[in-house]
Amino acid sequence: MTYFHVPGFPRIGEQRELKWALEKYWREEISETELQTIASDIKRGHWQAQIDVGCDLITVGDFCLYDHVLNASYLFNHLPRRVKTTERAIDQCFLAARGRAPTGQPVHACDMSKWFDTNYHYIVPEIHAEDSFSLQPDFLLKDIREAKELNQPIKVVLPGPVTYLRLADSKDGTDPLVHIDALTNTYGELISLLKKEGVEWVQLDEPVLATDLPEDWLQALERAYHQLNTPGINILLATYFGAAGENTSRIFSLPVQGIHLDLVEAPAQLTAAIDNIGPYKILSAGVIDGRNIWRTDLNTVYQALRPIHQRLGERLWISPSCSLLHVPYSAVNESGLESGCEYWLAFAAEKLHEGRLLKQALGDPSFIASADWLDQTQRVISRRTSERVHNSAVKARADVIAAGDWYRATPFEERLEVQQTALNLPLFPTTTIGSFPQTDAIRAVRKQWREGEITPEQYEQALKQEIEFCVREQEEIGLDVLVHGEAERTDMVEYFGALLKGIAVTANGWVQSYGSRCVKPPIIYGDIERQQALTVSWSTYAQSLTEKPMKGMLTGPVTILKWAFVRDDQPRSATTYQLAAVLNDEVRELEANGINIIQIDEPALREGLPLKKSARGEYIRWATSAFRYCYEGVSDSTQIHTHMCYADFDDILDAIEALDADVITLETARSASALLSTLKTQPYPNGIGPGVYDIHSPNIPEQSHVLNILNGALESTPAAHLWVNPDCGLKTRRWEEVTPALKAMVAAAEWIRTEDNQASAVKNRQGDVSLH
Ligand code: GLN
Numbered sequence: 001m002t003y004f005h006v007p008g009f010p011r012i013g014e015q016r017e018l019k020w021a022l023e024k025y026w027r028e029e030i031s032e033t034e035l036q037t038i039a040s041d042i043k044r045g046h047w048q049a050q051i052d053v054g055c056d057l058i059t060v061g062d063f064c065l066y067d068h069v070l071n072a073s074y075l076f077n078h079l080p081r082r083v084k085t086t087e088r089a090i091d092q093c094f095l096a097a098r099g100r101a102p103t104g105q106p107v108h109a110c111d112m113s114k115w116f117d118t119n120y121h122y123i124v125p126e127i128h129a130e131d132s133f134s135l136q137p138d139f140l141l142k143d144i145r146e147a148k149e150l151n152q153p154i155k156v157v158l159p160g161p162v163t164y165l166r167l168a169d170s171k172d173g174t175d176p177l178v179h180i181d182a183l184t185n186t187y188g189e190l191i192s193l194l195k196k197e198g199v200e201w202v203q204l205d206e207p208v209l210a211t212d213l214p215e216d217w218l219q220a221l222e223r224a225y226h227q228l229n230t231p232g233i234n235i236l237l238a239t240y241f242g243a244a245g246e247n248t249s250r251i252f253s254l255p256v257q258g259i260h261l262d263l264v265e266a267p268a269q270l271t272a273a274i275d276n277i278g279p280y281k282i283l284s285a286g287v288i289d290g291r292n293i294w295r296t297d298l299n300t301v302y303q304a305l306r307p308i309h310q311r312l313g314e315r316l317w318i319s320p321s322c323s324l325l326h327v328p329y330s331a332v333n334e335s336g337l338e339s340g341c342e343y344w345l346a347f348a349a350e351k352l353h354e355g356r357l358l359k360q361a362l363g364d365p366s367f368i369a370s371a372d373w374l375d376q377t378q379r380v381i382s383r384r385t386s387e388r389v390h391n392s393a394v395k396a397r398a399d400v401i402a403a404g405d406w407y408r409a410t411p412f413e414e415r416l417e418v419q420q421t422a423l424n425l426p427l428f429p430t431t432t433i434g435s436f437p438q439t440d441a442i443r444a445v446r447k448q449w450r451e452g453e454i455t456p457e458q459y460e461q462a463l464k465q466e467i468e469f470c471v472r473e474q475e476e477i478g479l480d481v482l483v484h485g486e487a488e489r490t491d492m493v494e495y496f497g498a499l500l501k502g503i504a505v506t507a508n509g510w511v512q513s514y515g516s517r518c519v520k521p522p523i524i525y526g527d528i529e530r531q532q533a534l535t536v537s538w539s540t541y542a543q544s545l546t547e548k549p550m551k552g553m554l555t556g557p558v559t560i561l562k563w564a565f566v567r568d569d570q571p572r573s574a575t576t577y578q579l580a581a582v583l584n585d586e587v588r589e590l591e592a593n594g595i596n597i598i599q600i601d602e603p604a605l606r607e608g609l610p611l612k613k614s615a616r617g618e619y620i621r622w623a624t625s626a627f628r629y630c631y632e633g634v635s636d637s638t639q640i641h642t643h644m645c646y647a648d649f650d651d652i653l654d655a656i657e658a659l660d661a662d663v664i665t666l667e668t669a670r671s672a673s674a675l676l677s678t679l680k681t682q683p684y685p686n687g688i689g690p691g692v693y694d695i696h697s698p699n700i701p702e703q704s705h706v707l708n709i710l711n712g713a714l715e716s717t718p719a720a721h722l723w724v725n726p727d728c729g730l731k732t733r734r735w736e737e738v739t740p741a742l743k744a745m746v747a748a749a750e751w752i753r754t755e756d757n758q759a760s761a762v763k764n765r766q767g768d769v770s771l772h
């Protein structure tokens with residue numbers, strides 16, 4: 001019999017029960033016992049769902065209260081020492097994750113980083129020379145014992161030792177790899193313990209195999225898995241998010257009992273896997289997309305797997321490609337989506353159902369005539385052939401965009417001169433990144449509007465009042481380039497998704513981003529059209545209230561793509577070009593309506609980088625070309641800004657340059673010195689606004705802090721190119737924090753502008769741009 005299993009299940013709860021419970025626990029409104037009871041109910045629900053569809057192993061260990069990498073740090077007694085001010089284990093974890101917990105002393109939280117190329121964030125383990133590892137298996141054993149009550153074979157899942165160390169961050173310069181043998185020993189002890197508990201399989205996730213893993217790490221991986229081989233318990237080595245590539249034969253020669261491969265992201269590796277599988281290993285074929293939400297074309301998968309099934313028999317397992325953590329719970333309650341696209345969706349629950357169908361068909365070929373199978377086929381055909389998905393005019397325009405490179409004809413320095421004449425901005429102009437505080441009042445108005453409790457006119461009126469307030473505040477603060485404040489947006493991607501045809505917005509399609517935070521990615525299901533202006537009325541209204549320039553505010557094509565669920569029937573680049581086309585229409589309409597500065601945010605440009613370096617050049621080529629098309633055809637006097645955050649910019653400086661925006665604002669406040677030293681080695685040729693204070697903190701910036709950053713920037717950048725701005729949008733802050741912080745920022749800009757104080761500024765000034 002072919003086994004069906006899942007590498008991991010979403011864990012936030014179908015109605016985000018875990019989110020609500022965690023937040024109550026942190027506010028001390030419920031006890032640890034109450035929190036653990038809710039968590040247990042969620043876990044049991046997952047196990048039961050797996051049993052109900054006939055999973056042959058139930059997955060344990062994938063659930064966690066905050067993050068699975070953090071759980072591994074706890075399990076191996078490798079939390080930072082500073083969190084051990086409380087006896088309560090979960091609070092030690094919460095202190096590491098968020099710096100505070102109901103018990104224990106507040107501390108510096110650990111860093112958080114994106115889990116490979118997904119939008120999930122893990123808590124980064126900290127490495128020191130003196131680190132040691134030992135077992136704290138209490139949480140895990142409790143879960144295993146609870147799961148055993150269900151009388152099913154159990155598979156425990158954990159991050160593998162190589163991935164754990166590879167994702168860790170050295171705090172004292174120690175190479176994390178020096179700890180591999182010690183950590184592997186502790187994994188070994190754990191595996192023996194799991195064997196005693198009657199666990200049959202341990203899935204060790206090593207997605208680092210989909211990245212460019214250096215040779216010393218590969219050798220460490222080989223050594224570790226030789227050491228972990230333990231008679232009486234089986235190891236499933238899981239790779240996902242890409243191909244094992246040139247490492248395929250090496251990993252298949254390891255003494256593990258099974259290998260899991262992602263055959264959605266990298267279907268071509270199946271052949272190499274079959275060539276290398278040998279006489280006894282299990283192949284777990286990840287054929288159901290764990291990261292996207294479309295119904296699987298089971299007929300195609302079935303045809304591909306049948307000959308392999310005939311050859312491997314029971315040694316072929318089927319599975320989603322990776323943990324289902326990256327998709328929402330269930331599409332059953334989605335209804336009335338744009339173009340009826342709910343019919344085409346498979347969230348986690350539907351993916352379990354697909355696994356069952358596939359397993360049944362492999363066991364009994366006559367099953368492909370069953371009603372269930374035909375229903376699935378019908379859904380796939382319906383999407384493929386739907387007129388609501390395909391629009392030939394949109395495709396034709398995207399093809400034209402794909403063929404061009406769209407650089408502005410006039411070089412930057414000449415554009416700057418024209419823009420200076422038109423905009424008449426002072427040296428060191430001040431601005432913000434776009435959003436202002438999203439107050440409860442704003443959220444209430446948007447909700448009333450969504451639920452039809454107020455008329456569209458009332459809604460518009462309420463938002464206009466908010467915009468007016470925001471403009472007056474900015475004038476009072478003394479900013480040079482104003483924004484309308486983005487009060488109409490729940491989210492910078494969802495807002496555009498809801499207005500564009502070809503993109504659907506779900507009611508409950510939540511996916512965990514980190515801890516209790518979830519996002520609801522829109523679904524790009526078809527060719528994208530702009531049927532109405534997206535932002536023009538808000539921006540022009542805001543402009544009508546002030547003499548100062550108003551900056552129009554758009555989300556860039558790569559960021560919309562990256563933070564949405566995307567089509568799987570065309571390359572990502574094709575979808576991005578379609579987004580660029582609608583954004584170009586919007587940019588031109590803003591320009592025609594008197595908006596002369598337009599910011600196109602691309603915070604996700606860095607995250608879109610492929611895991612393997614060899615694929616990056618191609619990505620950067622299309623991603624930046626699509627971005628440049630967004631402003632294609634604007635006049636030289638229209639100033640294009642962009643903004644980026646959350647990233648280590650070092651490996652995308654070329655891409656940032658290739659965007660050829662007139663001004664880029666960057667998050668720097670938490671790593672200002674890193675960015676400033678990078679700029680020294682590779683100066684940025686156009687306008688740049690290094691974030692001068694950290695918006696993630698409620699603290700009011702010191703003028704000296706702002707000036708330090710500006711002085712640092714002047715070492716690499718002419719004064720005429722520098723902007724002064726916070727490091728990201730202000731929507732999560734309160735006005736009481738924002739107003740004084742921006743006043744301090746403006747005061748610093750004014751100070752450095754004055755003749756006496758800008759010795760360094762003048763020294764660095766280049767060109768003959770007129771400055772005021
Ligand atoms: N314009 C957006 C804002 O200010 C940018 C957000 C972001 O960079 N993530 O909120």
Ligand code: ZN
Nearest residue numbers: 644645728729
């Ligand atoms: Zn930002």
